[in-house]
Amino acid sequence: SRSIDLAVIPGDGIGQEVVAEGLKVLSAVLPQDVKLETKDYDFGARRYHATGETLTEADLDALKQHDAILLGAIGDPSVPSGVLERGFLLKLRFAFDHHVNLRPSKLLPGVATPLAGQPEIDFVVVREGTEGPYTGNGGTIRKGTEHEVATEVSVNTAFGVERVVRDAFARAQARPRKKLTLVHKNNVLTFAGHLWTNTFSKVAAEYPDVTTDYIHVDAATIYLVTDPGRFDVIVTDNLFGDIITDLAAAVSGGIGVAASGNINPSRDFPSMFEPVHGSAPDIAGQGKADPTATVLSVALLLRHLGHDAEAARIEDAVSADLAERGGLPARSTSQIGDALAARVAG
Amino acid sequence: SRSIDLAVIPGDGIGQEVVAEGLKVLSAVLPQDVKLETKDYDFGARRYHATGETLTEADLDALKQHDAILLGAIGDPSVPSGVLERGFLLKLRFAFDHHVNLRPSKLLPGVATPLAGQPEIDFVVVREGTEGPYTGNGGTIRKGTEHEVATEVSVNTAFGVERVVRDAFARAQARPRKKLTLVHKNNVLTFAGHLWTNTFSKVAAEYPDVTTDYIHVDAATIYLVTDPGRFDVIVTDNLFGDIITDLAAAVSGGIGVAASGNINPSRDFPSMFEPVHGSAPDIAGQGKADPTATVLSVALLLRHLGHDAEAARIEDAVSADLAERGGLPARSTSQIGDALAARVAG
Ligand SMILES: CC(C)[C@H](C(=O)O)[C@@H](O)C(=O)O
Ligand SMILES: CC(C)[C@H](C(=O)O)[C@@H](O)C(=O)O
Numbered sequence: 144s145r146s147i148d149l150a151v152i153p154g155d156g157i158g159q160e161v162v163a164e165g166l167k168v169l170s171a172v173l174p175q176d177v178k179l180e181t182k183d184y185d186f187g188a189r190r191y192h193a194t195g196e197t198l199t200e201a202d203l204d205a206l207k208q209h210d211a212i213l214l215g216a217i218g219d220p221s222v223p224s225g226v227l228e229r230g231f232l233l234k235l236r237f238a239f240d241h242h243v244n245l246r247p248s249k250l251l252p253g254v255a256t257p258l259a260g261q262p263e264i265d266f267v268v269v270r271e272g273t274e275g276p277y278t279g280n281g282g283t284i285r286k287g288t289e290h291e292v293a294t295e296v297s298v299n300t301a302f303g304v305e306r307v308v309r310d311a312f313a314r315a316q317a318r319p320r321k322k323l324t325l326v327h328k329n330n331v332l333t334f335a336g337h338l339w340t341n342t343f344s345k346v347a348a349e350y351p352d353v354t355t356d357y358i359h360v361d362a363a364t365i366y367l368v369t370d371p372g373r374f375d376v377i378v379t380d381n382l383f384g385d386i387i388t389d390l391a392a393a394v395s396g397g398i399g400v401a402a403s404g405n406i407n408p409s410r411d412f413p414s415m416f417e418p419v420h421g422s423a424p425d426i427a428g429q430g431k432a433d434p435t436a437t438v439l440s441v442a443l444l445l446r447h448l449g450h451d452a453e454a455a456r457i458e459d460a461v462s463a464d465l466a467e468r469g470g471l472p473a474r475s476t477s478q479i480g481d482a483l484a485a486r487v488a489g
Numbered sequence: 490s491r492s493i494d495l496a497v498i499p500g501d502g503i504g505q506e507v508v509a510e511g512l513k514v515l516s517a518v519l520p521q522d523v524k525l526e527t528k529d530y531d532f533g534a535r536r537y538h539a540t541g542e543t544l545t546e547a548d549l550d551a552l553k554q555h556d557a558i559l560l561g562a563i564g565d566p567s568v569p570s571g572v573l574e575r576g577f578l579l580k581l582r583f584a585f586d587h588h589v590n591l592r593p594s595k596l597l598p599g600v601a602t603p604l605a606g607q608p609e610i611d612f613v614v615v616r617e618g619t620e621g622p623y624t625g626n627g628g629t630i631r632k633g634t635e636h637e638v639a640t641e642v643s644v645n646t647a648f649g650v651e652r653v654v655r656d657a658f659a660r661a662q663a664r665p666r667k668k669l670t671l672v673h674k675n676n677v678l679t680f681a682g683h684l685w686t687n688t689f690s691k692v693a694a695e696y697p698d699v700t701t702d703y704i705h706v707d708a709a710t711i712y713l714v715t716d717p718g719r720f721d722v723i724v725t726d727n728l729f730g731d732i733i734t735d736l737a738a739a740v741s742g743g744i745g746v747a748a749s750g751n752i753n754p755s756r757d758f759p760s761m762f763e764p765v766h767g768s769a770p771d772i773a774g775q776g777k778a779d780p781t782a783t784v785l786s787v788a789l790l791l792r793h794l795g796h797d798a799e800a801a802r803i804e805d806a807v808s809a810d811l812a813e814r815g816g817l818p819a820r821s822t823s824q825i826g827d828a829l830a831a832r833v834a835g
Binding site: 276 | 570571574575579602603604605622623625626627628629631632633634635636637638639640641642643644645646647648651674675676677678679680681682683684686687706707708710711713714715728731732733734735736738739740743744
């Protein structure tokens, strides 16, 4: 489409700073004839403190009108743990049915990794986004007493598992190596494990050209540090995906360069793109935050909206920039954004 | 006590080989006047195929008579996933109330780590062993249909959380750095998270000399590869503990040297000690398996039974052996066992 109507949620901490650079690069990459409209939303800690609201029905109605959402980061130590996570981030993922949580991990030349050697890393995690232990099912009895019992219920449906497994197979098929790994813990979580494993085998039969394997989540963390090159596409549950994508980000250059998309492939609702990192209040307002993860999230956003050439231009600019950055003194948030904007415009 | 009555479960795959070396070192380290009695049990894949049994009430009664249990490894590809895990390993942990799952991680000199540099790593994970998502609560409806729903219920009780948190505080207090980190996901799993976080704060008040902090499990995987030296003692939930201890083993020398104890501190039931690795059927019977993890598990067993001097002798022997092993050609399972036995005897 020749116009992009974007909801922008800068959020808390470094969110503001990195989103500004993401938009700078987005404006620079778009051809003249693609009209970019953006609207800012003030979700996050400030609004919560001022009004007690995290995300209302009216907010959802407003967000729904946009083509996509760009988010910086949400979260602040002044807000009790869980309030913004459950009340905003997860509420939005669930309300807009963002069932494909897409998290690519690629170790780019010039980027430092905590791993010895310089292993080749280039895989994508497809994390389920609307089920598993994230549903908020569960509860507490006898709270605060010595007889308290708290439960958390992981909910897994054939519908929910199958659609994300299908999405992952399609992504694996479109990549050169065509390999898909299911990560779960089916030897202990046997109810959910059976559903995931069976669904995976069933869909695999429709993709004979995709190589498949299965790894327990605990073993997956070992491979991520000893042999990350073995992975091409991974599909996994919401919680396992949360855990292994932070590790994946760490080994492939850190959360400063890790992008993610909360995608609803049906496009009934706008998808949301955000860096994997949080609001990092300790370095907020100092111009120190690396906007690269946000810029790469903008690339995911563009690809989702069908602007593949522009997405590739951004990714190439980031690669070139990182390859050169090595020996240079550290740059500020906006210096990095300027450098990337200049590259994609050129 | 001046005698040790040990149940020995060699199990499957390399279990047989590594347990033999563990017992060799145990015999060598014990003073003449400590009588060692062992009884072998044939649990695992062979028995399951022959009889359909994994662990009967009679088995539990027999095991209960011993002072402790030494396990090699259980599991074989010929047995459907989950059968031996739920039917033997977890059944035993639950039956004997092994609520402290103790997993030390120490990067010893001469040991290769996948991490760049040679970071200092010396921490212990206290993993809860009898609750969380491991309880087997949950179920499936409409199995095999497109309307299947599978649930897994994480059960967390004040009783269960408090006892393991107390155990971890006591262990932290006994270590030079006196630092304890709670790992959970309390911003998403708010019911269980609240119970864990509140219990942790409450018990912390009784240990003013122990420094505490809290980290989300996803962030913990990042620190484990970028700054593992920040950890001293970690206390965590059963599933998070499963995941992060495999990662911890990987960064501190691999599962070839990772020991564990399934401990019931009350001693109402025997505790069980086992290497973190599995039965590794691909290398079984070839004399290639590294018995070091089993030998270190024997050290944990001795310490649990009050033989601290002997435990320390084994740990010192392992350190010395690993420090020397570097340039040498690979040794067989029994060569390593012989070398360690010679050191502890000397
Ligand atoms: C902040 C939190 C709710 C979130 C999650 O657990 O999904 C974050 O860790 C992430 O990975 O996007
Ligand atoms: C084999 C399996 C049941 C077990 C677990 O998940 O606890 C193993 O991974 C472990 O860590 O001891």
